[in-house]
Amino acid sequence: xxxxxxxxxxxxxxxEEKRVLLEHADKINxxxxxDYIKVGGYKGLEKARKMNSKDLIEEVKKSGLRGRGGAGFxxxxxxxxxxxxxxxxxxxxxxxxxxxxxxDRIICEKxxxxxxxxxxxxxxxxxxxxxxxYCRGEYPFVVDLLRNxxxxxxxxxxxxxxxxxxxxxxxxxxxxxxxxxxxSIEGHRGEPRFKPPFPGVEGLWGVPTVVNNVETFACLPYIxxxxxxxxxxxxxxxYPGTKVLTLTGDIENPTYFEVPTDYLLKDVIxxxxxxxxxxxxxxxxxxxxxxxxxxxxxxxxxxxDFDSMGTIGAALxxxxxxxxxxxxxxxxxVTRISKFFEHESCGKCNPxxxxxxxxxEIMEKINAGRxxxxxxxxxxxxxxxxxxxxxxxxxxxxxxxxxxxxEHFGHEYRRKLLQYA
Amino acid sequence: MANYKDIIAGCKDKKGGIxxxxxxxxxxxxxxxxxxxxEAARVFGVSEAQAYGVATFYSYLSVEKRGKYIIRMCESAxxxxxxxxxxxxxxxxxxxxxxGETTADGKFTIELTECVGQCQATPVITINxxxxxxxxxxxxxxxxxxxx
Numbered sequence: 001x002x003x004x005x006x007x008x009x010x011x012x013x014x015x016e017e018k019r020v021l022l023e024h025a026d027k028i029n030x031x032x033x034x035d036y037i038k039v040g041g042y043k044g045l046e047k048a049r050k051m052n053s054k055d056l057i058e059e060v061k062k063s064g065l066r067g068r069g070g071a072g073f074x075x076x077x078x079x080x081x082x083x084x085x086x087x088x089x090x091x092x093x094x095x096x097x098x099x100x101x102x103x104d105r106i107i108c109e110k111x112x113x114x115x116x117x118x119x120x121x122x123x124x125x126x127x128x129x130x131x132x133x134y135c136r137g138e139y140p141f142v143v144d145l146l147r148n149x150x151x152x153x154x155x156x157x158x159x160x161x162x163x164x165x166x167x168x169x170x171x172x173x174x175x176x177x178x179x180x181x182x183x184s185i186e187g188h189r190g191e192p193r194f195k196p197p198f199p200g201v202e203g204l205w206g207v208p209t210v211v212n213n214v215e216t217f218a219c220l221p222y223i224x225x226x227x228x229x230x231x232x233x234x235x236x237x238x239y240p241g242t243k244v245l246t247l248t249g250d251i252e253n254p255t256y257f258e259v260p261t262d263y264l265l266k267d268v269i270x271x272x273x274x275x276x277x278x279x280x281x282x283x284x285x286x287x288x289x290x291x292x293x294x295x296x297x298x299x300x301x302x303x304x305d306f307d308s309m310g311t312i313g314a315a316l317x318x319x320x321x322x323x324x325x326x327x328x329x330x331x332x333x334v335t336r337i338s339k340f341f342e343h344e345s346c347g348k349c350n351p352x353x354x355x356x357x358x359x360x361e362i363m364e365k366i367n368a369g370r371x372x373x374x375x376x377x378x379x380x381x382x383x384x385x386x387x388x389x390x391x392x393x394x395x396x397x398x399x400x401x402x403x404x405x406x407e408h409f410g411h412e413y414r415r416k417l418l419q420y421a
Numbered sequence: 422m423a424n425y426k427d428i429i430a431g432c433k434d435k436k437g438g439i440x441x442x443x444x445x446x447x448x449x450x451x452x453x454x455x456x457x458x459x460e461a462a463r464v465f466g467v468s469e470a471q472a473y474g475v476a477t478f479y480s481y482l483s484v485e486k487r488g489k490y491i492i493r494m495c496e497s498a499x500x501x502x503x504x505x506x507x508x509x510x511x512x513x514x515x516x517x518x519x520x521g522e523t524t525a526d527g528k529f530t531i532e533l534t535e536c537v538g539q540c541q542a543t544p545v546i547t548i549n550x551x552x553x554x555x556x557x558x559x560x561x562x563x564x565x566x567x568x569x
Contacts, residue, residue, distance in 0.1 A: 099497030099536035137444075137481040138537045140550050165435075168444055170479030173535060187437035187465060189478040205436070248499040248540040255541050290498055290536075320540075322499055336501045340535055346478075 016271055018234070018260045020242045021218045025110035031148040033156040036113035042158045044224030048121045056125045060220065063228035064240040069093055069176070069213030070288065070317045070393075072239065072306040079125050081200040082208045088128040089209040090119050092217055093181055094135040094142070097173035098289025099340065100320035103244040104214035106256050108142050111218065112149040118217030120162045121224060122210055130163050132204070134181050137170040173344035177392045178211040180346065191348040192392040215244060235261030236305035243304060243319050250277045250325035259304070266300035268321055280325040284409065288317020290337050291397035293404035294330065313404060330412045334401050335363040341398040352395025355386040359399060371417050376406060423449050425457035429464050439465040439475060443482050451491065452483040480534065488523045488530035490568045493547045497536035503543035504557070509533070511558035512546070515565055529565070
């Protein structure tokens with residue numbers, strides 16, 4: 001096996017990454033279209049423009065590309081639902097708010113032109129001349145970078161009549177939900193809409209709109225250039241391609257990696273991540289951001305792809321990998337997470353607004369040593385209600401860290417309960 | 422000081438651009454003053470109540486006056502386990518104010534924030550949205566003293 005000197009941290013890691021989106025990271029200027037063109041950029045768009053819309057969508061479908069924002073929906077399929085209309089929009093979701101996630105920032109900082117090319121390919125497929133990038137308010141420097149990148153691409157003529165505008169959010173996690181994001185671009189409070197109608201039919205300003213994640217768009221140039229079959233053959237069969245992961249927490253090598261989607265979770269932690277920090281033992285890992293499940297050691301031998309993660313009750317989500325060592329207090333961490341959801345709940349629907357409030361309240365009670373078995377029962381019941389009744393993914397996923405830790409780390413809860421104190 | 426009317430007028434061609442106008446106002450004033458909020462409502466054709474609803478929905482927008490330097494402490498899980506609690510206490514002790522408050526000289530405001538997407542170097546604070554990496558309670562006096 002090849003071993004590479006990792007300049008970022010100054011030690012050796014196994015060269016097990018598969019870099020597609022990040023192949024030219026730090027070797028090209030992401031703002032400059034010419035740099036990107038020199039390494040084969042904008043060839044995919046050129047090819048897409050020569051195809052008819054139906055064949056192009058078919059090609060993307062055939063590649064098996066599934067949404068990288070967390071829901072894992074087949075991208076070509078999503079596009080195929082767009083009905084004929086005079087005006088349509090392509091919207092890029094760059095509102096990555098899942099704690100522990102920064103892969104979309106990395107993709108922009110290393111390869112912004114691939115995102116622009118991907119959006120233009122989508123525009124070609126669905127017949128749209130206008131794209132919006134909704135960038136989270138925490139990344140004003142990425143907004144500047146993207147505006148320069150767009151200006152450079154426009155100047156070089158590669159985008160032709162496809163326009164891209166960057167809009168900046170203002171610190172609301174819920175705006176990562178596609179209809180809340182649309183509301184925010186329209187200048188409203190970022191509250192999710194009822195679905196259906198889905199954005200593909202009735203989205204931004206009421207017209208058909210395709211919303212995809214940064215990473216999804218950035219895959220498209222490579223799919224078009226190398227062919228759908230090439231992409232379909234990368235990584236896991238049902239969730240092909242690569243995934244950019246970001247490692248945080250008690251890990252020796254807290255950085256980003258791009259791996260094939262059949263890569264094992266244990267290898268993410270022990271090979272690429274260099275193992276647990278300071279020689280400590282592993283306790284848990286939370287994958288996919290703060291709404292993800294906590295995964296115990298016995299489930300680490302699982303590929304990271306969407307469906308494999310589903311079989312162990314977890315989700316790939318955004319690709320954040322948050323590692324906790326043996327000394328970490330799971331109940332304390334989940335209490336903090338429950339505060340996050342209370343803060344980020346938009347308040348539109350009752351199950352989420354009240355549910356996240358009560359989750360936080362009960363978690364604080366248990367964490368302070370004042371809880372009882374009844375509180376755990378109540379949490380599980382509340383979780384069930386929220387999962388079924390909340391309007392959007394935020395409220396539905398908010399209890400997952402709680403239920404997954406009660407399942408796998410129940411002893412940590414019980415040792416804090418009153419009756420066992 | 423720039424005129425808030427000019428700032429808002431600079432965004433009026435952006436459809437639904439009231440949030441972008443609020444950002445532009447905050448770049449100048451660090452908050453959205455009442456009269457600017459009323460003007461933005463008028464320019465974008467929404468009621469003042471709606472404009473206020475938008476300005477108060479988003480954590481990064483404020484209708485209250487804030488300091489020249491907005492110090493935000495990330496308290497999401499990765500920063501939490503890396504010691505965010507001690508860092509925020511050090512910031513409060515150094516400035517002599519609590520989270521949500523502004524120093525009497527109008528120089529500093531402390532806010533809590535959720536993940537700022539710089540989790541490779543936790544814990545993280547931001548100073549006017551510029552991230553500062555791998556902070557610790559010990560480093561806080563030096564970091565804040567450099568804000569002039």
